[in-house]
Amino acid sequence: MSFLQLQGVEKRFGALRAIQGIDLAIEKGEFVVFVGPSGCGKSTLLRMIAGLTEIDGGSLQLDGRDITRLPSSKRDLAMVFQSYALYPHMSVFDNMSFALRLASVDKAIIREKVQRAAEILNLVPYLQRTPKELSGGQRQRVAIGRAIVRAPKVFLFDEPLSNLDAALRGQTRVEIAKLHRELGATTIYVTHDQVEAMTLADRVVVLRDGAIEQVGSPLELYDRPANQFVAQFIGTPQMNVVDTVDLPALRGMAGGAAAGDGFIGVRPEHVLVRPAGSGRMDGQVELIESLGADTLVHARVTQGARSVQLVARQNARTLLQPGDPVGLDVVPGAFHLFNREGRAVASASAR
Amino acid sequence: MNSASVAARPDEAVHIAAGAPNAPAAARTGSHRLLPRALMAPAVITLFLWMIVPLVMTLYFSTVHYNLMQPGDKAFVGLANFEYFVTDPDFGASVVNTLLLLGAVIVITVVFGVGLALLVNEPFPGRGIVRVLLISPFFVMPTANALLWKHMMMNPIYGVLAQVALFFGLQPVDWLTDHPLFSVILMVAWQWLPFACLIFITSLQSLDRDQMEAAGMDGANALQKFWFLTLPHLGRPIAVVVMIEMIFLMSVFAEIFTTTGGGPGNESTNVAFLIFKQALMNFDVGVASAGALFAVVLANIAAVFLIRMIGKNLD
Amino acid sequence: MKQLALLLRTVSAWVITLLVVFPLIWLVLTAFKTELQAIRVPPELFFTPTLESFREVNTRSDYLLHAKNSVLTSVLSTLVGLAIAAPAAYSMAFFRTRRTRDILMWMLSTKMMPAVGALVPVYVMAQTAGLLDSLTALTVVFTLSNLPIMVWMLYSGFKDIPPDILEAARMDGAGVWGEFVHVIRPLATGTLASTALLCLVLSWNEAFWSLNLSSAKAGTLATLIASYSSPEGLFWAKLSAASLLAIAPIVVVGWFSQKQLVQGLTFGAVK
Numbered sequence: 015m016s017f018l019q020l021q022g023v024e025k026r027f028g029a030l031r032a033i034q035g036i037d038l039a040i041e042k043g044e045f046v047v048f049v050g051p052s053g054c055g056k057s058t059l060l061r062m063i064a065g066l067t068e069i070d071g072g073s074l075q076l077d078g079r080d081i082t083r084l085p086s087s088k089r090d091l092a093m094v095f096q097s098y099a100l101y102p103h104m105s106v107f108d109n110m111s112f113a114l115r116l117a118s119v120d121k122a123i124i125r126e127k128v129q130r131a132a133e134i135l136n137l138v139p140y141l142q143r144t145p146k147e148l149s150g151g152q153r154q155r156v157a158i159g160r161a162i163v164r165a166p167k168v169f170l171f172d173e174p175l176s177n178l179d180a181a182l183r184g185q186t187r188v189e190i191a192k193l194h195r196e197l198g199a200t201t202i203y204v205t206h207d208q209v210e211a212m213t214l215a216d217r218v219v220v221l222r223d224g225a226i227e228q229v230g231s232p233l234e235l236y237d238r239p240a241n242q243f244v245a246q247f248i249g250t251p252q253m254n255v256v257d258t259v260d261l262p263a264l265r266g267m268a269g270g271a272a273a274g275d276g277f278i279g280v281r282p283e284h285v286l287v288r289p290a291g292s293g294r295m296d297g298q299v300e301l302i303e304s305l306g307a308d309t310l311v312h313a314r315v316t317q318g319a320r321s322v323q324l325v326a327r328q329n330a331r332t333l334l335q336p337g338d339p340v341g342l343d344v345v346p347g348a349f350h351l352f353n354r355e356g357r358a359v360a361s362a363s364a365r
Numbered sequence: 366m367n368s369a370s371v372a373a374r375p376d377e378a379v380h381i382a383a384g385a386p387n388a389p390a391a392a393r394t395g396s397h398r399l400l401p402r403a404l405m406a407p408a409v410i411t412l413f414l415w416m417i418v419p420l421v422m423t424l425y426f427s428t429v430h431y432n433l434m435q436p437g438d439k440a441f442v443g444l445a446n447f448e449y450f451v452t453d454p455d456f457g458a459s460v461v462n463t464l465l466l467l468g469a470v471i472v473i474t475v476v477f478g479v480g481l482a483l484l485v486n487e488p489f490p491g492r493g494i495v496r497v498l499l500i501s502p503f504f505v506m507p508t509a510n511a512l513l514w515k516h517m518m519m520n521p522i523y524g525v526l527a528q529v530a531l532f533f534g535l536q537p538v539d540w541l542t543d544h545p546l547f548s549v550i551l552m553v554a555w556q557w558l559p560f561a562c563l564i565f566i567t568s569l570q571s572l573d574r575d576q577m578e579a580a581g582m583d584g585a586n587a588l589q590k591f592w593f594l595t596l597p598h599l600g601r602p603i604a605v606v607v608m609i610e611m612i613f614l615m616s617v618f619a620e621i622f623t624t625t626g627g628g629p630g631n632e633s634t635n636v637a638f639l640i641f642k643q644a645l646m647n648f649d650v651g652v653a654s655a656g657a658l659f660a661v662v663l664a665n666i667a668a669v670f671l672i673r674m675i676g677k678n679l680d
Numbered sequence: 681m682k683q684l685a686l687l688l689r690t691v692s693a694w695v696i697t698l699l700v701v702f703p704l705i706w707l708v709l710t711a712f713k714t715e716l717q718a719i720r721v722p723p724e725l726f727f728t729p730t731l732e733s734f735r736e737v738n739t740r741s742d743y744l745l746h747a748k749n750s751v752l753t754s755v756l757s758t759l760v761g762l763a764i765a766a767p768a769a770y771s772m773a774f775f776r777t778r779r780t781r782d783i784l785m786w787m788l789s790t791k792m793m794p795a796v797g798a799l800v801p802v803y804v805m806a807q808t809a810g811l812l813d814s815l816t817a818l819t820v821v822f823t824l825s826n827l828p829i830m831v832w833m834l835y836s837g838f839k840d841i842p843p844d845i846l847e848a849a850r851m852d853g854a855g856v857w858g859e860f861v862h863v864i865r866p867l868a869t870g871t872l873a874s875t876a877l878l879c880l881v882l883s884w885n886e887a888f889w890s891l892n893l894s895s896a897k898a899g900t901l902a903t904l905i906a907s908y909s910s911p912e913g914l915f916w917a918k919l920s921a922a923s924l925l926a927i928a929p930i931v932v933v934g935w936f937s938q939k940q941l942v943q944g945l946t947f948g949a950v951k
Contacts, residue, residue, distance in 0.1 A: 085855075087851070091851065092851060097844055099847065100845075101845060101848070101862075103867060112852050113852035117853060160848075160852075164852075
């Protein structure tokens with residue numbers, strides 16, 4: 015039995031099954047990220063674990079105890095809300111010590127724990143301020159501090175970085191990663207941003223329409239996506255996915271494994287740009303995006319009546335312009351094959 | 366190939382179906398229905414009684430002959446009271462006066478209210494004080510308001526208006542005797558103007574600045590901006606002010622009571638005062654009740670519209 | 681051009697405001713005059729102020745009685761109203777059901793019926809119960825009249841508390857009572873205060889019921905002022921002084937509660 019176990023967990027709204035029979039096992043000390051598009055149910059699932067939303071079916075076990083019907087206050091979980099949900103009428107110190115005060119913990123111990131958490135999060139100069147007097151980033155740290163002080167069994171994060179600006183987001187992401195290394199606490203982290211998922215997670219759970227699409231380490235999901243949805247959700251820019259009907263040349267390059275009907279996927283970094291005429295496919299440049307470290311080449315390949323857009327990514331700068339003819343090739347074996355339903359059939363990854 | 370789902374989104378459904386996102390879990394499961402009901406009981410019961418008891422009594426009284434001077438005598442007279450009330454020579458005049466009062470006050474308060482709100486909307490030195498001063502008449506109690514005007518402003522010899530008239534070489538007007546209804550209208554409008562003004566000021570503050578600037582760049586002048594942007598934005602508050610005033614102005618009483626006593630004759634009697642006259646001057650409870658039902662029906666019509674408008678705002 | 685517009689705006693705003701408020705200014709001035717000064721023709725703008733009229737008002741035993749009655753009825757009706765309205769508003773905000781909206785609308789609709797519609801039954805009931813000219817009758821009627829507005833304002837205030845703060849409290853280990861004590865109560869004090877203020881203002885100024893249900897013993901300041909309708913002898917300065925004493929506290933309170941007024945009296949239909 016693992017530390018946190020979900021078995022057949024379900025949520026129904028009338029006839030709609032918002033969360034459909036989820037099974038998930040989370041080990042102690044793991045950093046698990048729930049990721050998926052808007053409306054996939056990741057926040058609902060988190061709230062069900064937290065006890066803020068009722069579990070309609072299945073069971074939830076924590077450290078050997080069945081907590082399916084237990085109210086939030088008794089589950090020994092701490093949550094960092096997207097809006098931080100700080101108590102506006104209390105100082106930072108009171109915000110962070112609230113849970114301990116409710117549990118009638120000794121004042122001296124409270125002071126010590128809050129002080130330690132404040133030191134870790136650089137909040138010591140702000141302990142007497144109220145949330146109104148803090149910046150967004152500081153409030154976020156207080157929200158995290160409130161959770162740390164309680165030393166709960168599991169930390170729950172609900173899209174904590176979405177209200178921060180880009181620079182702060184990157185910074186805070188790194189701080190959260192460092193914090194996890196220091197404290198080693200079991201964490202469930204919900205986000206729609208796959209970059210956060212890739213960088214923070216020990217394991218990623220990709221959700222869609224209330225069901226799990228795939229669970230695995232970030233690189234597992236990247237190299238061996240179980241279906242087209244995961245393949246295109248993870249990785250920026252998106253994986254090129256082409257209907258075999260539209261580009262037979264690609265099918266030929268993929269070899270025998272792609273004899274069937276379906277879709278073929280190639281990651282942009284595996285699409286090679288060659289001088290016009292010397293690639294196995296011929297195309298025309300539509301757009302060049304120079305990002306500095308990388309360059310993205312958007313090209314259109316036309317075969318007969320059908321045309322397909324492919325994106326290639328390379329480190330080297332290019333002199334190509336929109337409208338130029340170009341040749342395209344694929345790294346041998348770097349194909350992802352999907353059947354008509356979108357499921358991966360045989361993944362011929364270059365790694 | 367787009368992964369976004371078009372079907373119902375589970376995350377949204379949480380807030381629609383759960384209904385009370387901030388309700389304690391126990392209440393949402395319905396296992397503790399007793400507490401909410403107990404909390405609401407006093408308010409619901411008292412208001413229910415306050416609504417039902419007078420209504421039932423009024424219905425009853427309107428069908429009997431009941432004079433407070435002869436309490437024992439309560440013969441059933443059917444619709445005779447209604448007939449009497451409606452055929453009272455003062456009835457027609459009171460209805461007309463009520464409508465005139467309502468109409469005039471509403472027009473004055475809305476037109477000048479909008480004007481003042483626009484004037485005060487942009488910053489200028491002393492704006493804070495001006496706004497506070499403009500609010501004041503609304504907080505003066507109706508009887509003080511009435512007498513302030515009756516004696517200090519409108520008195521034909523010593524009143525301020527008379528003095529101003531003399532200053533300009535005009536004949537002072539005996540407002541309360543010669544123009545009783547108009548005088549009452551003036552007093553009531555003076556009292557309610559700040560209310561309308563405050564509502565419009567509040568509403569103007571939520572006017573979209575960006576939209577105004579965009580219109581300016583499209584070539585609109587001040588008048589056009591007002592007509593096409595400001596006025597529609599004020600449409601809702603104006604409707605609210607009109608309806609609220611309709612409801613509360615129907616019961617204008619204190620001003621008439623303290624100044625003209627409904628007169629001379631019935632020139633400044635409104636429906637509310639007429640009912641009062643029947644009830645507490647003629648002591649004819651039956652007829653007064655019939656009249657009260659009439660007033661209630663009138664008020665109901667305005668209330669229905671106001672309720673619908675509030676309902677739209679009530680999430 | 682901008683300067684000219686600003687100047688025009690400032691001048692016209694101030695002139696119009698002073699015109700609108702002039703009757704009140706005149707009231708204040710007259711209160712500090714003697715009776716003879718008050719009726720002087722043409723009226724005096726500059727004079728030596730005196731407290732003579734205030735003193736005369738105070739020596740009339742009625743004044744203190746009426747003032748006391750005003751205070752008692754306003755304060756009591758506010759307290760009783762809060763005691764009844766607050767639990768109901770709390771229940772509707774935090775234990776919401778499908779019928780909550782309808783019940784709220786119904787409560788508001790009871791406020792929309794003209795007072796004159798209830799005049800006869802209330803008068804008859806008061807007479808039968810021997811409560812005519814009593815503070816009890818006035819307090820009860822004031823409470824009932826203001827109840828819908830109080831429920832509405834408190835409900836709005838409770839609803840303004842962000843739900844995720846309550847969830848955070850729940851995660852931190854607070855039960856229903858804990859949520860109320862540590863989160864709801866501190867955050868709702870503002871609403872409670874402004875609702876109480878509004879109720880005080882409405883009860884203090886209430887004239888319809890005061891005039892009809894009370895006379896010598898339970899009369900409020902509203903009825904006292906009304907008695908100046910046509911007494912004998914010179915009375916303008918005294919009327920002004922009495923009026924000023926009666927309206928000043930409420931006008932000041934009104935200055936501080938403008939926003940709540942908009943909320944309360946329009947039933948939130950205007951934001």
